[in-house]
Each structure stands twice: as C-alpha cells, then as structure tokens.
Amino acid sequence: MQPDTLLAPDTAHYVDQFAQLNKGFADEDTAWFDDQRRQYLARFSKIGFPTQRDEDWRYTPLRPITSKNFNVVTAPERDVDLSGFKIPALHSHQIVFVDGHLDRKQSALDLSQDGVSIQPLSAVLRENPDLVEKYFGRPVKNNSHGFTALNGALYEDGAVIKIAAGAHIKKPIELIFLSRTGMAISQPRNLVVAGRNSKAQIIERYISNSTAHTLTNSTTEIIVGHHAAIDYYIVQTQSPSAYQVCGVWVKQARGSRFSCRTITLGGGLVRNDLRVALNGSGAHCGLLGAYSVSGKQHVDNHTTIVHQAGNCTSNELYKGVLDQRARAVFHGRIKVAQDAQKTDAQQANHTLLLSGNAEIDTKPQLEIYADDVKCSHGATIGQLNADSLFYLRARGIDQAGARSILTYAFVNEVLNQIDIMPLRAVLEEILASRLIHEI
Amino acid sequence: MLSITDLQVAVDGKKILKGVNLEVNPGEVHAIMGPNGSGKSTLANVLAGRDNYEVIAGAVRYRGQDLLAMEPEIRAREGVFLAFQYPVEIPGVTSLYLLKASINAIRKHRGEEELDAVAFLKLIKEKAALVEMRQELLYRAVNEGFSGGEKKRNEILQMALLEPHLSVLDETDSGLDIDALKIVAQGVNTLRSKERSMLVVTHYQRLLDYIVPDFVHVLAQGRIIRSGDKSLALELENKGYSWIEGHAT
Numbered sequence: 001m002q003p004d005t006l007l008a009p010d011t012a013h014y015v016d017q018f019a020q021l022n023k024g025f026a027d028e029d030t031a032w033f034d035d036q037r038r039q040y041l042a043r044f045s046k047i048g049f050p051t052q053r054d055e056d057w058r059y060t061p062l063r064p065i066t067s068k069n070f071n072v073v074t075a076p077e078r079d080v081d082l083s084g085f086k087i088p089a090l091h092s093h094q095i096v097f098v099d100g101h102l103d104r105k106q107s108a109l110d111l112s113q114d115g116v117s118i119q120p121l122s123a124v125l126r127e128n129p130d131l132v133e134k135y136f137g138r139p140v141k142n143n144s145h146g147f148t149a150l151n152g153a154l155y156e157d158g159a160v161i162k163i164a165a166g167a168h169i170k171k172p173i174e175l176i177f178l179s180r181t182g183m184a185i186s187q188p189r190n191l192v193v194a195g196r197n198s199k200a201q202i203i204e205r206y207i208s209n210s211t212a213h214t215l216t217n218s219t220t221e222i223i224v225g226h227h228a229a230i231d232y233y234i235v236q237t238q239s240p241s242a243y244q245v246c247g248v249w250v251k252q253a254r255g256s257r258f259s260c261r262t263i264t265l266g267g268g269l270v271r272n273d274l275r276v277a278l279n280g281s282g283a284h285c286g287l288l289g290a291y292s293v294s295g296k297q298h299v300d301n302h303t304t305i306v307h308q309a310g311n312c313t314s315n316e317l318y319k320g321v322l323d324q325r326a327r328a329v330f331h332g333r334i335k336v337a338q339d340a341q342k343t344d345a346q347q348a349n350h351t352l353l354l355s356g357n358a359e360i361d362t363k364p365q366l367e368i369y370a371d372d373v374k375c376s377h378g379a380t381i382g383q384l385n386a387d388s389l390f391y392l393r394a395r396g397i398d399q400a401g402a403r404s405i406l407t408y409a410f411v412n413e414v415l416n417q418i419d420i421m422p423l424r425a426v427l428e429e430i431l432a433s434r435l436i437h438e439i
Numbered sequence: 440m441l442s443i444t445d446l447q448v449a450v451d452g453k454k455i456l457k458g459v460n461l462e463v464n465p466g467e468v469h470a471i472m473g474p475n476g477s478g479k480s481t482l483a484n485v486l487a488g489r490d491n492y493e494v495i496a497g498a499v500r501y502r503g504q505d506l507l508a509m510e511p512e513i514r515a516r517e518g519v520f521l522a523f524q525y526p527v528e529i530p531g532v533t534s535l536y537l538l539k540a541s542i543n544a545i546r547k548h549r550g551e552e553e554l555d556a557v558a559f560l561k562l563i564k565e566k567a568a569l570v571e572m573r574q575e576l577l578y579r580a581v582n583e584g585f586s587g588g589e590k591k592r593n594e595i596l597q598m599a600l601l602e603p604h605l606s607v608l609d610e611t612d613s614g615l616d617i618d619a620l621k622i623v624a625q626g627v628n629t630l631r632s633k634e635r636s637m638l639v640v641t642h643y644q645r646l647l648d649y650i651v652p653d654f655v656h657v658l659a660q661g662r663i664i665r666s667g668d669k670s671l672a673l674e675l676e677n678k679g680y681s682w683i684e685g686h687a688t
Contacts, residue, residue: 386490391527394487395541395597396515396548405540409531409580416531416580 010066011048011146015041017072018153032137033125040144040152049146056145059329059361060300064269065243070185070215072154076101077180085176085207090422092174092203093118099179100156100186100216115167116200121158121189132160135191135221147245147271151219155189158220161202165195165225172201172420179242182212190220194228194256201231201420206246206267208238213268216244226280227255231419237266237430240297247273254280254309261418262318264291264299265430275304278312278340289318290414292431293326300329307340310370316347319414321407321435322358330362332377338369347377352384352410384410401436408435440465440636441486441506441605446497447661448478448485454495455481457661463605466633470647471640472672473658474680479640480524482658483609486638487521488514502604515541516548518604522594522611529581534593537581538563542600566599570626588619595626606630607638612646624649644676657683 007015018041049066050057076099095118096103102120109118124131144152159175177188192202208214216238224230234246244267252258264270276285291299305314318330330349351360364377384406392402411431418424441463448456455478463469473479485492486499488511499506506514529537542562543553554562567574570592582590591611598606608627612620627637627650639650647655647669655671656663657680665671665683675683 385527387527388529390489390511391523391529392537392541393511394489394515394521394523395537396512396544396601397540398512398544399510401540401544402512405532405537406529409529412531 007045008048011045013069014150014154015045021072021074021154031125031129032133033129036137037153040149043144044146044149044153047146047149054145056302056331059327060269060271060298062269064213065215068183068213068215070183070213072156073099073101073181073184073186076103078103079105080178080180082106082176082178084209085178087422087426089425090172090174090420092172093169094174094176095159096176097157097178097186097188099181099184100188102157114169115164115198116169116173117162118173119160121155121160121191124160132191135193135223147217148219148247151187151189151217151247154185155187155219158189158191160190161192163192163194163198163200163228165197167195167198167200169198169200172203172423174203174205176205176207177216177218179206179208179214179216179238180210182210182214185215185217188216188218188220190218192220192222192230194222194224194230196225196227198225198228199230201233203233203235203420203423205235206238206242206244208242211239211241214238214242216242216246218245219247220249222248222250222258224250224252224256224258224283226253228253229257230259232258232260233418233420233423234260234262234272235423235427236262236264236270239266240268240295242267243269245271245273248275250274250276250285252276252278252280252283252285255282256280257284259286260288261414262287262289262301263415263427264289264293264301265427265434266293267297267299269298271300271302273302273304275306276314277306277308278314279308281309281311283309284313284315286314287316287318288414288417289320290411291318291320291328292411292434293320293328294323296325298327300331302329302331302333304333304335305345307334307336307343307345307370307373310339310341310343312340313344314346317414318349319351319411320360321352321354321411322360323354325355325357327359328361330360330379331365332363333365334367334375334377336366336368336370336373336375340370341372343370343373343375345373345375349379350410351381352407353381354407404436408432411435440467440502441638442500444498446482446485446499447495448481449493449495450481450491455661456485458497459658459661459663461656461663463636463638465636467654468631468637468639468650468652470652470655470672471638471658472642472644472655472675475642477658478661479642479658480609483521483524483607483638483640486607487511487519512544515601516545520598520601520603520606522591522598522606522608524609524611524613526582526590526594528583528585530583532581533579534577534581535563538577538597538600541597545601563600566596569599569629570596571622572596587614588616591615591619591623592626595623599626599630602630604634605636605638607640609640610642611639612641612643620646621649644672647672659683
C-alpha cells in the first residue's frame with residue numbers, strides 16, 4: 001500500500017505501519033478477519049483521529065497523542081519482572097500482555113476444568129477463527145471513532161474469555177497490560193463471552209514502567225448471557241507518561257447483571273469509552289468510576305447506556321478528585337428506546353477540585369423515547385462539606401488533616417464497593433498515600 | 440474549669456446570646472434548659488468553635504486559657520468535647536479510622552505516644568461495651584445508616600474514648616427512646632468524676648432523671664434567667680417554660 005499523501009501526518013504514520021506489518025498477508029488473504037482489518041484501516045484512513053471539533057472529544061485535546069509517532073512493537077520482551085506490580089494476596093487467573101503481546105509463560109491459559117477457557121486472540125484467529133467470527137465478524141460500523149478503527153486494523157493480540165453456561169468462576173480473571181517500551185503503541189483486543197447463568201469477576205489492569213511516552217488503545221467486547229453476572233474492573237495505574245484510550249462495549253441479555261468499576265489513579269491522558277446495551281428485559285448494569293489525578297493529568301470518562309428492552313435498571317456513579325492542573329471530563333449518555341418501558345436509570349457525577357487550576361467538564365445526556373420511565377441525573381462540583389469538616393476538627397483533627405480525610409473518603413465511597421478485597425486494599429493504599437497527609 | 444462572662448453571640452447578623460454568665464467548677468454537672476430558639480445550641484457550638492458564630496462581646500476562660508482564641512481542634516485536644524445534636528454522617532471513613540486519628544491527635548498534643556493498632560483495638564472494645572455499641576458498627580462509615588440512638592451512642596463512645604475535661608452534650612436526648620436514653624445516660628454517668636465537668640443542654644427534664652445535675656440554668660431569649668439545683672428542672676417540667684419566661688420580663 002502506498003503512503004497516501006492526502007492523509008494527515010498522524011494518520012499516515014499508522015497506515016504506513018499497517019503496510020509494513022502486514023506485508024505477509026497482502027491481498028491474497030481473504031479470511032474474514034483479514035478483510036476486516038482492511039476495512040477498519042480504510043475507515044481510519046478516512047476519518048483519522050478525532051479532533052475537538054467532534055462533540056464527543058470537545059474537552060479532550062489529543063495533541064499529546066497525535067503529535068507523536070508511536071510504533072508497534074514487533075519483538076516484545078519476555079519474562080518481564082512483574083513482582084512490583086503484583087496485588088498482594090490476590091489469587092487470580094492471570095494473563096499478561098507486554099506492549100500488546102501475550103507473555104505466555106506468565107499467563108494461566110489452561111483453565112478448562114474451571115468452566116472457563118482463556119485463549120490468546122492470535123491463536124484463535126490462527127487455529128479456530130470460527131469461534132469468534134460471530135462476535136468479531138460484523139461489518140465495520142460507521143459510528144466507530146478513529147481509535148476504535150485503528151484498533152480494528154492494528155490489534156496485536158488480546159484475551160478471548162469464554163465462560164461456560166452455569167459456571168461460577170471463583171478466582172478473578174486478571175488481565176495485565178504492561179506498557180514497557182518507550183514510544184510503543186499497544187492495541188489489545190479482548191472478547192468476553194459469558195454463558196447463560198454464569199458468574200465471573202474480571203480485572204483489566206493497565207500498568208506501565210516506562211518514563212518515556214506509551215500509548216495503549218484497547219477494545220474489549222463483552223457479551224453477557226441470560227441471567228449471567230459479570231463484575232468487571234478497569235484499573236488504570238500507569239505512569240503520567242502513559243496515554244490510553246480504552247473502549248469497552250457490553251451487550252446484556254435478559255436478566256443479566258453487569259457491573260463495571262473504572263478506577264483511574266494514573267496515566268497522563270486517559271479516555272474511557274464504556275457502552276452498555278441492555279438488550280434483554282430485566283437486565284441491570286451498575287457503572288462506578290473513581291478518579292484521582294494531579295499535575296497535568298487528564299481523565300475523560302464517556303459512558304453510554306442504551307435501554308433497549310423494558311424493565312431494566314442502570315445505576316451510575318462517578319466520583320473524582322482533581323488537584324493542581326488536572327482535568328477531567330464526564331459525559332454520561334443514557335438512551336431509553338421507545339419500547340423500554342419501566343426503565344429505571346440513575347446517574348451521578350461528583351467531583352472535588354482541590355486547586356483553582358483544576359477543571360471538570362461534566363455533561364449528562366438523556367434521550368428518552370419511552371413514556372413510563374424513571375430517570376435521574378445529578379452532577380456536583382464541589383467543596384468539602386463544612387459540617388463534616390467541623391465534626392472532624394471537633395474531634396481534634398486539624399484542618400489540613402480533616403480536609404485530606406474527607407477528600408479520601410469522597411473517592412473511597414466508590415472503592416468501598418469493590419468486592420475483591422486485595423484489590424480494594426491496594427487501591428485504598430494508593431489513594432490514602434496520595435490524599436491523606438500527616439495528621 | 441469554665442468561666443463565661445457576658446457572652447454575646449450573633450448568627451447571620453442576628454443576636455442570639457445576649458450576655459451569658461456561667462461558672463463551672465471541676466466535677467460539676469450543669470444543665471442548661473430552655474425553650475426552642477433560646478440559644479442553647481448556639482452556646483454549645485460556640486464553646487466547640489464552630490464557624491459562623493460571631494462573638495460580639497464577652498469572654499470564655501477554660502482552664503486558665505482564652506477558649507475563644509483557640510481553633511476547634513485545639514479545644515478538642517485541650518479536652519473540650521461536644522456531643523453533637525446532629526452527628527454528621529461521613530461516608531468513606533470508618534468509625535475506627537476516625538477514632539484512631541482522633542485519639543492519636545489528642546495523645547500527640549499531650550506529648551503521649553500514639554497508640555498502636557493492638558492497644559487501640561483493645562481500648563475501643565472496652566469503651567464500645569460501655570455504651571452497648573455493636574462492634575460491627577465500628578467498621579462501618581461514621582454514622583452512615585445508623586439509627587438515631589446509634590448515632591448518639593457513638594457520640595458518647597467518642598467521649599469515653601477521648602476522656603475530655605469538659606463535655607458539652609447538645610440535646611443528646613433528642614430522638615432517643617427511653618431504653619437508648621438510659622444507655623446513653625449510663626455511659627455519661629460512668630465518666631463523671633471529680634476532675635471532669637459537664638454541660639448538659641436539653642429541652643426536656645427527662646434526661647435529668649438519669650444524668651442528675653448539680654445545677655440547672657434556664658436560658659431564655661439569650662440570657663440565663665434563673666439558676667438553681669435539680670428541683671428547678673422539676674418545677675419547669677410541671678409549670679412549663681411560659682412560667683419562667685413570664686417572670687423574666
């Protein structure tokens with residue numbers, strides 16, 4: 001493929017990468033997934049990266065990403081020392097990706113006895129692509145943004161997790177994505193298919209140990225079967241030099257439950273797109289988010305919940321603390337389709353600004369086409385509660401201490417709802433060390 | 440212990456206390472009674488140092504120091520304790536965490552070693568038993584989802600733990616049924632000692648059946664209009680506040 005001189009330089013760089021990487025399959029490869037990569041590339045070439053002229057990206061300047069040329073890592077490091085990143089006392093099924101590539105040795109892939117199969121996407125596409133065609137093989141959607149299209153064209157690998165009907169997976173499945181090489185782009189592509197009545201906890205962890213810039217552009221699709229219950233965690237603790245665009249697409253069947261906790265305590269520029277479609281009656285989703293950033297960090301949470309079927313409930317709470325020049329964006333879209341009667345959708349976003357230079361742009365967006373629904377949304381941007389401050393001071397805690405305890409508590413209200421105790425403990429510790437000063 | 444002279448206080452520009460005088464000696468329990476809006480809670484809050492209360496005139500000496508010049512946390516560390524009328528709920532902070540931060544702040548101020556986790560837990564369990572507080576509540580967020588009685592018991596638990604010199608109980612009886620009232624009163628009574636003084640602010644005489652005061656003062660329209668012993672409380676109960684307000688003018 002010839003570099004197209006009409007492309008913007010940022011777009012052209014990745015189109016060029018695609019050409020270099022895929023010399024092998026060229027045009028004679030006609031498997032559906034090869035085809036699809038080409039379609040996504042065409043889409044990316046056409047639309048490029050989003051800009052602030054796009055309403056969905058208005059408050060998130062992408063220059064830190066688009067001004068740099070990130071490169072796909074072709075020979076990833078093996079056996080990377082992860083000891084510093086382990087969550088103490090967490091017993092999990094662990095799958096490790098380094099710079100987008102599976103670290104097979106550190107990954108527990110053979111779990112069939114537990115009712116779950118975890119396979120690298122690369123192997124599935126090589127050996128048994130029919131397994132995922134039903135989910136991945138759809139025509140490229142025209143509503144995907146540039147990052148999704150880029151992922152679709154250039155993904156290296158990812159986890160394909162299939163949970164058997166009726167299986168209750170005791171240990172959490174922990175996907176670790178480590179960005180290690182400076183100026184590397186990692187593009188994981190994951191798929192979770194939870195069978196009828198199954199139950200599992202899945203953690204996506206994003207970490208980095210590079211002081212140079214890295215970019216992670218992930219896409220995860222989750223299919224939650226009838227009456228299945230999936231607890232999902234997105235835990236972002238990269239260094240401030242790491243950039244991330246994280247897309248999670250969820251489809252829920254009748255009576256299913258899906259909860260997602262998105263915890264952002266790191267990363268220089270983080271954009272999360274979480275889209276949940278409640279397609280079957282009586283489904284429930286609960287989206288919780290917590291962010292605590294400072295410096296010039298930027299966290300953007302875009303959520304979309306589509307109530308497609310009736311009698312579904314959704315509950316959304318995002319809380320964050322911004323210090324120094326940090327910026328956050330919350331955009332919560334709730335769509336209630338005409339037939340989705342008896343919908344109950346609640347949404348709230350609360351942010352504390354600890355500095356006059358910090359900024360939050362928060363925007364609820366409700367589109368309701370049914371008439372028998374209960375929907376509410378609320379956003380506060382605020383100060384600490386004066387009564388609570390006085391209460392702590394009346395117990396001997398000085399003003400600075402009282403403020404830091406209440407700031408911690410403000411975010412911790414979300415962390416308190418993490419059911420995996422070792423994970424909760426680690427995150428609380430990070431948060432406390434950041435927010436609670438010497439009392 | 441506490442010496443209040445001609446204390447005048449305004450809230451939002453409106454004068455609430457219009458010259459209060461009160462002497463409390465070590466070991467004494469004083470009850471402040473009065474109708475709604477008489478300034479009882481204002482007095483309690485001013486002593487604890489809450490913002491938005493403007494002291495227009497007067498002085499408050501506490502153990503030889505100018506109480507009004509101290510920040511709220513310094514008052515607490517020096518041994519002033521306010522049991523809140525409406526204890527605040529603090530989601531995200533467990534009672535245990537608050538109590539440990541609190542007792543260690545106070546110990547540090549006194550030049551004592553901070554308590555380690557084991558010593559602290561032992562102490563807290565002992566004090567929780569005193570007010571019949573279920574231990575699981577200690578692991579929950581401060582006052583969150585507590586019943587009215589549990590919130591008030593939590594206040595007394597904190598008081599028992601912090602061992603203040605001067606306790607100010609702001610309408611601790613409000614919202615309590617008789618059983619909870621007895622438990623709270625019992626907790627307070629075990630803390631009575633020759634060194635410790637208490638100011639019990641209440642609307643009703645009922646609490647004083649269980650926490651028997653040495654002195655009773657009636658606060659009305661921002662002034663103490665009558666003082667006496669515990670029989671004054673009974674008289675008030677029988678005749679109502681109108682009786683005494685009539686005499687005042």
